[in-house]
Amino acid sequence: MSPQLEHILDEVRKYHQEGQDARAFVPGVTEIWPSGAVLDEEDRVALVEAALGMSIAAGKLSRRFERDFARRLQRRKAHMTNSGSSANLLAVSALTSHLLEDRRARPGDEVITVAAGFPTTVNPILQNGLVPVFVDIDLPTYNTTPERVAAAIGPRTRAIIMAHTLGNPFQVAEIAQLAEDHDLLLIEDNCDAVGSTYDGRLTGTFGDMTTVSFYPAHHITTGEGGCVLTSNLALARVIESLRDWGRDCWCEPGESDTCHKRFGYQMGTLPAGYDHKYIFSHVGYNLKSTDIQAALGLSQLAKVDEFCAARRRNWQRLRAALDGLPWLVLPEATPRSDPSWFGFVLTVDPAAPFGRAALVDFLENRKIGTRRLFAGNLTRHPAYLDRPHRIAGDLTNSDLVTEHTFWVGVYPGLTDEMIDYVAASITEFVQEHR
Structure with a gap:
């Protein structure tokens, strides 16, 4: 590496360090995204x-x-x-x-x-x-x-x-x-x-x-x-x-x-x-x-193990905090698997005294980002109604998630404090309806 390039990259590192946002997490004010990139000093240097x-x-x-x-x-x-x-x-x-x-x-x-x-x-x-x-x-x-x-x-x-x-x-x-x-x-x-x-x-x-x-x-x-x-x-x-x-x-x-x-x-x-x-x-x-x-x-790629560990840690923390709540179907790992979780999925029991939309609205108003389980039942979307396809068996559960399912984030950019706030918010909403 030439001295000139080394100097430029040192300046990039300083730029990154000086630009870091050190503001504390404020519940209900700070956005909690369901997903996002975690980019550090080395990523910026690599790009430059x-x-x-x-x-x-x-x-x-x-x-x-x-x-x-x-x-x-x-x-x-x-x-x-x-x-x-x-x-x-x-x-x-x-x-x-x-x-x-x-x-x-x-x-x-x-x-x-x-x-x-x-x-x-x-x-x-x-x-x-x-x-x-x-x-x-x-x-x-x-x-x-x-x-x-x-x-x-x-x-x-x-x-x-x-x-x-x-x-x-x-x-x-x-x-x-x-x-x-x-x-x-x-x-x-x-x-x-x-x-x-x-x-x-x-x-x-x-x-x-x-x-x-x-x-x-x-x-x-x-x-x-x-x-x-x-x-x-x-x-x-x-x-x-x-x-x-x-x-x-x-x-x-x-x-x-x-x-x-x-x-x-x-x-x-x-x-x-x-x-x-x-x-x-x-x-x-x-x-x-x-x-x-x-x-x-x-x-x-050098950080992938660290990222995967954080996803597992955040998911487990949220799962433990929500365990036992009524009217929510909590996710479970497939037997014999160890997921590197992308998100934490929740299904509201159709018999619950509240619906998915009400819970999602409550969380979004608290700056907790949510996402649907992608398209739900794809066969119900306008893009596929007149396209060739075959359905094997019924799609009962696909319809269920279309109506009642969403997920929240566990990505590595979330702190323990954020995860705990998500869990506390979901718990508060459910307990208000008991």
């Missing part, structure tokens, strides 16, 4: 150093982050994207690649998912001409079950994609085995669950492909950003092609002849020797991220 290096596209920092993140999630390959939504789009689009041969999903084939989820898990299914098959969930884990998935499998089922709800793992070992038994591909949407484990094994290591989001609400952030991971090198090749315009070439940025036969290919009906950098084998996109995002990701 990357910017000064004029790393404005995907390059060496992106490749380094991909290697480090793949190692962290125990996958062979990771491909950064511009969002977690794009990560899901790439993973589902990979199902349709001609390179999968007999396992290739074709228009009209089915992909099993849950109805109570987030649209970006489902949208890529429709965008690829496939048909989502919706299954219900259980309370208080808010995940589906292997039995429901097994009952949903039909002659045109090709894959399963579902998220670990709010960081709580679904029974991923059993569902992965179910996928293997039926020759289906499994995509784990791990966007809310980095650091969670099932049977002592990290979520994101069971599926054929895994997706992650680095949006500021998530476990680590790159601002906007996401990632697709796999240990299947054939799938990794498809994902990279789809992300990078659909090109067949695998040269890194700034490279021109990694395969040593750039002008030695004949593909499609192109003339022999056509430049491999401009041969396209998939109908792809440009969904890459940048080195500036990767620089922040590398800084955040």
Whole structure:
């Protein structure tokens, strides 16, 4: 590092330290957000150093982050994207690649998912001409079950994609085995669950492909950003092609002849020797991220264990404080799991003398941020009413969470004092209605 750069970064550290807000938490005045990024001095320095290096596209920092993140999630390959939504789009689009041969999903084939989820898990299914098959969930884990998935499998089922709800793992070992038994591909949407484990094994290591989001609400952030991971090198090749315009070439940025036969290919009906950098084998996109995002990701990745520990600690503190309150269904971890929680989910008993809306309004008036369990029952939204889909069984619990469920935050930016205020506020509201 040059003396000039070292001086600039020292000044950045001073700027960060001088700009820290030391105001105390004031109950009912200070906003308690349900989620958010936790950014420190090293994050600011990483961003400035990357910017000064004029790393404005995907390059060496992106490749380094991909290697480090793949190692962290125990996958062979990771491909950064511009969002977690794009990560899901790439993973589902990979199902349709001609390179999968007999396992290739074709228009009209089915992909099993849950109805109570987030649209970006489902949208890529429709965008690829496939048909989502919706299954219900259980309370208080808010995940589906292997039995429901097994009952949903039909002659045109090709894959399963579902998220670990709010960081709580679904029974991923059993569902992965179910996928293997039926020759289906499994995509784990791990966007809310980095650091969670099932049977002592990290979520994101069971599926054929895994997706992650680095949006500021998530476990680590790159601002906007996401990632697709796999240990299947054939799938990794498809994902990279789809992300990078659909090109067949695998040269890194700034490279021109990694395969040593750039002008030695004949593909499609192109003339022999056509430049491999401009041969396209998939109908792809440009969904890459940048080195500036990767620089922040590398800084955040160094703190991921600390962040996950804080999420678990905050969740446990809130769970203990609310234990035994009437009329509230409190969340529970899936058996044999250790979630790195994304949020603390609550369902108001339909028989309670108050409704979800009243409790949410009470909390919001106290500056305690709340969120719905994402879309609730997706099949009830205007975007999906006239779209091809199939419902396996009933969606009773998906409808229940649509009406009665919300969640509050446990992210690392919340202090014990904030968590205790959230618990006290919920308790006060419930006890007023006893």
